[in-house]
Amino acid sequence: MAWNEPGKDDKKDQDPWQNSGKKKDQGPPDLDVVFQKISDLIGGLFGKKTSSGSSDKKGGGKFIAIIVAVLLAVVWFFSGIYTINESDRGVVLRFGAYHTQVEPGLHWNPKFIDKIIPVNVEAFRTMPTTGFMLTEDENIVRVAMEVQYRIIAPEKYLFSVTDADNSLLQALDSALRFVIGHSTMDDALTTGREVVRQETWEMLDKIIEPYNLGIEIVDVNLQQTRPPEQVKAAFDDAIAAQEDEERFVREAEAYQRSKEPIARGQVKRIELQAQAYSEGIVLKAQGEVARFNKLLPEYKANPEVTRQRIYIETMETVLSNTSKVLIDNKAGGNLTFLPLDKLMNKQATKPQSTSSSEIEIRSRADEKTDQDERATTSARFSSRSSGRDY
Known part of the structure; x- marks a missing residue:
């Protein structure tokens, strides 16, 4: 009790x-x-x-x-109190089945009823693959590739397939072998590396799309493509030759870019000179026409005077650029001439600051030279000028 x-x-x-x-x-x-x-x-x-x-x-x-x-x-x-990190997302399982997804922060869940699986959705993960593969021209190359990805849907990443990482690896290997199998060995080793990378990325996206892995491909890197060790030296020489070819092409393009502006400048200068010459000739012709039009009324008013004046101006222009010789045809049997052009040139070339003695000596020398030249000329034409009037 x-x-x-x-x-x-x-x-x-x-x-x-x-x-x-x-x-x-x-x-x-x-x-x-x-x-x-x-x-x-x-x-x-x-x-x-x-x-x-x-x-x-x-x-x-x-x-x-x-x-x-x-x-x-x-x-x-x-x-039941737990915390989700800033870079994670929490996947809530209630009695083993997917229930919901929680954001970063402090949360509570009923213990033994719910289970929380944190998944990092901000970190970039890496998946490498490598192996020997057969090319389209039946050669073997060793290819190494690496794919970078991140998780965008944690619930799909955990429950769409048994192992999303392994599924991605299998898809990457399949896509890479398909692309290499449709490429030649030279393309895979040299110029076609970027094409292989792009095509592998596109093929990988197509393969994993139906599986809903909840991941996003960030980048695909083709790390190396090498031939078998037995032919490695020959392929290295071929690659070096192609690199030299590309270098020579770049040098030629640089030379072309350096010379082309100079040539264009010269062409432009010649064009401008031709244009200026053409305009000068046209303007000169127009000036001559205008001068003739002004001269025509004067010619009509006094033809003889105008004709005489034009003749004198023309002769002045012509004789100003020719050698002038003065000939005396009244000197009996001897022909006497005076080279005026030489005399004028000698006077122009005489220094301004010469002394009187030097001037006198040069005058005597010039006078003697003129006498010798007149004597020589007279003797030369004496036989020819008998009975002739020059």
Whole structure:
């Protein structure tokens, strides 16, 4: 019977925390008594009898069960608190099935009911592959390629296929072998490397699209393509020759770019000179026409005077650029002439700061030279000028 169960004698104090025979108004019990009572309660939970001889299994077991249940509930509640990092997304599984997706931050989930799988969606992952592959012209090359990707849909990445990374690796290997199999060995080793890279990327996207892997291809890098070791030296020489060819082409293009502006400038200069010459001739002709038009009325008014003036101006222009010789045809049998052009040139070439003695000596020398020239000329034409009038 419980200590607070109503009995026959309601006035009797049946409080288990007090000794029998003591009244309610007494002070608190000793610590030894309290510990003894707690020991009796724990023992009653396992069916033992208390020190008073009565079984306390029913009341004590209920009290302990409540305490244990509360403690378990508190532990269960606090164990459900978790944090998702900034770069992750949390995939929530409820009883093993996909339930929802949570964003970064502090969250709570019911323990033993939900399971949280964090997935990094910001990190760039790398998937390499390498191997010997057969080209279109039946040659073998060793190709190494690397693909970079990131996760964009965590739930698809986890549950669309058994292993998304392995599926991506198989798709990459398949796409690379397909592209290499449709390329020649020279293209794969030299100029066609970028084409192989682009075609492999496109083929990889097509392969993984139906599987919904939840990943995005960021970049595809063709690391190396090499021939087998037995023919490596010959292919290295071929690659070096192609590189030299490209270098020579670049040098020729640079030379062309340096010479072309100069040639264009010369062409432009010649065109401008020709245009200026053409305009000058046209303007000169127009000036001559205008001068003739002004001269025509004067000619009509006085033809003879105008004709004489034109003749004199023409002769002045012509004779100003020719050598002039003065001939005396009245000198008897000897022909005498005076080279005026030489005399004028000598006078023009004489220095301005010569002394009087030098001028006198040069005058005498010039006079003697003129006499010798006249004598020589007279002797030369003496035989020819007999009876002739020059």
